[in-house]
Structures are given as C-alpha cells and as structure tokens.
Amino acid sequence: MKKNNEKVVFRAGNMLNPTPVVMVTCGTSVTDCNIITIAWTGTICSDPPMCYISVRPGRHSYDIIKENKEFVINLADEKLAAQTDWCGVRSGSKFNKFLEAGLTPAHAEKVKAPIIAESPVNIECVVKEIIPLGSHDMFLAEVVSVSVDAALIDKKETLRLDKANLVCYSHGHYYTLGKMLGKFGFSVKKH
Amino acid sequence: MKKNNEKVVFRAGNMLNPTPVVMVTCGTSVTDCNIITIAWTGTICSDPPMCYISVRPGRHSYDIIKENKEFVINLADEKLAAQTDWCGVRSGSKFNKFLEAGLTPAHAEKVKAPIIAESPVNIECVVKEIIPLGSHDMFLAEVVSVSVDAALIDKKETLRLDKANLVCYSHGHYYTLGKMLGKFGFSVKKH
Numbered sequence: 394m395k396k397n398n399e400k401v402v403f404r405a406g407n408m409l410n411p412t413p414v415v416m417v418t419c420g421t422s423v424t425d426c427n428i429i430t431i432a433w434t435g436t437i438c439s440d441p442p443m444c445y446i447s448v449r450p451g452r453h454s455y456d457i458i459k460e461n462k463e464f465v466i467n468l469a470d471e472k473l474a475a476q477t478d479w480c481g482v483r484s485g486s487k488f489n490k491f492l493e494a495g496l497t498p499a500h501a502e503k504v505k506a507p508i509i510a511e512s513p514v515n516i517e518c519v520v521k522e523i524i525p526l527g528s529h530d531m532f533l534a535e536v537v538s539v540s541v542d543a544a545l546i547d548k549k550e551t552l553r554l555d556k557a558n559l560v561c562y563s564h565g566h567y568y569t570l571g572k573m574l575g576k577f578g579f580s581v582k583k584h
Numbered sequence: 585m586k587k588n589n590e591k592v593v594f595r596a597g598n599m600l601n602p603t604p605v606v607m608v609t610c611g612t613s614v615t616d617c618n619i620i621t622i623a624w625t626g627t628i629c630s631d632p633p634m635c636y637i638s639v640r641p642g643r644h645s646y647d648i649i650k651e652n653k654e655f656v657i658n659l660a661d662e663k664l665a666a667q668t669d670w671c672g673v674r675s676g677s678k679f680n681k682f683l684e685a686g687l688t689p690a691h692a693e694k695v696k697a698p699i700i701a702e703s704p705v706n707i708e709c710v711v712k713e714i715i716p717l718g719s720h721d722m723f724l725a726e727v728v729s730v731s732v733d734a735a736l737i738d739k740k741e742t743l744r745l746d747k748a749n750l751v752c753y754s755h756g757h758y759y760t761l762g763k764m765l766g767k768f769g770f771s772v773k774k775h
C-alpha cells in the first residue's frame with residue numbers, strides 16, 4: 394500500500410460496491426430444492442433479458458444448477474435479510490434450507506426450480522452458457538419469467554419496486570436503500 | 585399480466601435490483617478519454633479478481649474499450665450522483681464529459697485510461713474476453729489495480745467503505761445506502 398496524493402493504491406481485488414444480494418433457488422421441484430445466497434450477480438443484456446450468477450464449484454448448488462440448467466433469482470427485502478445471510482453461510486449439504494429458514498417453496502411459471510414465496514420478486518432463468526473463470530464459474534442465463542408480489546402493483550398497474558424495501562450488499566455488510574436522489578435523467582430534466 | 589395468488593406474473597425482463605451504478609472511464613490518456621455510466625456491471629470471480637461491464641455497441645465508449653482492451657470502474661458517491669446521471673444520458677460523441685461534468689481525469693496505476701479523481705474508488709480493469717449477447721456485449725475483465733480515497737483509510741489501515749456514501753440504482757432511480765442491517769454471518773453470530 395503506498396500513498397499517491399490523496400489516493401491509496403491497494404492490491405488488485407474486488408471492490409465493486411454496492412452489489413445486489415439475492416437468494417438463488419435451484420432443483421427440480423418444491424421438495425427437491427436448495428437455496429444459495431449470491432452477491433456476484435447482475436444484468437448482462439437488455440434484449441434478450443439476461444443475467445448471470447457466479448458460483449464456486451464446491452458449493453452444494455453448483456452441481457444442481459449445472460445439471461438442471463435453471464435457477465430462480467429471488468430478490469431480498471429487509472424482512473428477509475437474516476434468512477438471506479443464513480442461506481449464504483450454511484450449506485444445503487447439511488440443512489434443508491427452506492425448512493430451517495422458514496421459507497416457502499412455490500411453483501415457478503416456466504422452470505422446475507421453485508420460487509421463494511416470501512420474496513417480493515422472482516426472476517426465472519435458463520442457463521445458456523457456463524464460463525469457468527477461476528474460483529468461480531459464471532452462469533449466463535436468459536430471463537424467462539418474472540413474478541412480483543401483487544401488493545407492489547398500484548392502481549395504475551405500475552410496478553412500485555420502491556415499496557419493496559430491497560436490500561443491497563456493500564463491503565461485507567447488508568444495507569437497506571436510503572434516500573432517493575433522482576430518477577434516470579434527472580440531471581438534464583427541465584424544471 | 586395475470587394474477588396467481590399473491591403473485592403477478594410479468595413479461596420476462598430485467599428486474600434484478602438494486603444494481604451498482606458506476607462511471608466507467610476509457611481512452612488512452614488524460615486528454616483522450618471518455619466516461620460512460622453503467623449499471624450492468626458486477627463481480628464475476630474472486631480469484632483472479634474479475635468483473636464485467638455490458639455495453640451497447642452503439643455507445644461512443646464501446647469502440648474505445650474494444651480497441652484499448654482497458655477501462656476503469658469509478659464508484660459513484662452521493663456527491664457524484666448528478667454527474668453519474670449526466671454521463672449516462674449524454675454521449676461522448678457530442679461532449680467532452682470530463683470538462684462538462686467538472687470531473688478531473690488523473691493517471692491510473694496500471695492502465696492508460698484515466699481514473700476520475702473525485703471518485704472514492706477506482707478499479708482498473710484489463711479486458712479478457714468480449715461476449716456478444718444481443719443488445720449488449722459483455723466485457724469480461726481482470727482487476728489489475730484499485731485506488732481509494734485516502735480519507736477512507738482509518739488509523740488501523742482498514743478501509744472504511746461505509747464512509748464513502750456510495751450510491752446504487754434500482755428500477756430507474758438512484759439511492760443512497762440506508763440502514764446497515766448486519767455484517768456477513770450476522771444470522772449465526774453468537775451473542
């Protein structure tokens with residue numbers, strides 16, 4: 394570590410923050426399934442809608458996702474923060490995570506892997522490609538269905554995701570979203 | 585859109601939120617450079633440290649990054665929110681973005697593309713692979729250097745990223761981080 398004016402130069406590492414933090418479900422049915430918490434995830438393409446998750450090959454969910462080529466990204470809200478953390482710390486090889494975390498597996502629309510009923514948004518994904526990178530393999534996937542909590546749809550049929558109390562992850566800590574600073578384009582909006 | 589108990593099924597789309605929102609710099613020097621704001625970004629591997637950005641081929645920065653195989657991810661804090669938005673709305677083909685946004689290009693440690701001096705964290709990246717997906721191409725990159733604002737290093741030489749006031753992006757809106765809910769592992773921590 395050396396000083397360079399007001400900047401400190403670090404060893405190269407992962408410092409991209411904040412990130413999403415989501416519970417990914419996998420498996421073949423509501424009784425044969427697992428949950429893995431993932432922060433290495435993001436949208437990679439708008440059209441077709443695609444996202445990725447990066448998973449260590451040693452994780453219990455890795456083989457399940459690799460075999461079934463499907464998973465569901467379940468967004469985490471403030472009420473689910475402790476369960477989200479727990480599903481990231483414990484292994485599905487030792488625990489029935491749905492049971493232990495008090496979460497309900499429900500049928501998805503398009504994939505066999507179940508959704509988490511308590512999650513405000515469920516993003517069903519079909520794996521298109523797996524890219525080994527080192528510690529993690531990246532699963533590139535297409536979004537095939539999205540379900541949201543009906544309470545988040547207002548009278549004008551607009552999705553009010555701002556009412557979902559989503560959480561994010563930054564440098565090892567979970568946070569709620571805070572103050573809304575502006576909408577996309579606010580810096581050029583005429584007043 | 586049809587109702588399924590308490591869930592509403594949407595057309596498949598990108599609903600992974602919140603996401604990071606960062607200013608990516610590219611170019612060959614502090615005078616020949618551009619800024620593009622990106623939310624489709626994330627960490628894809630821990631070892632080696634790797635991340636990605638997805639960019640539409642029509643964007644001004646696309647050819648620059650493709651040619652130079654380098655970019656810098658500059659994290660956005662609350663003070664930089666308006667500039668971050670502006671660099672996402674305007675094109676480098678029409679504006680000198682550093683000049684117009686009042687941002688300072690500074691020399692990076694390992695790449696030719698400049699860092700944004702005002703950003704609290706600068707992540708220098710070298711492109712390893714470009715994957716065309718549809719509307720966007722994904723640039724997979726290795727992190728080669730990280731610089732942080734010296735004010736974020738405390739007396740114990742610990743990085744206090746919680747003091748950086750980073751912002752995130754969710755469903756078209758910029759947010760500060762809010763309440764800290766717990767540290768990784770808090771759900772199993774003995775009291």
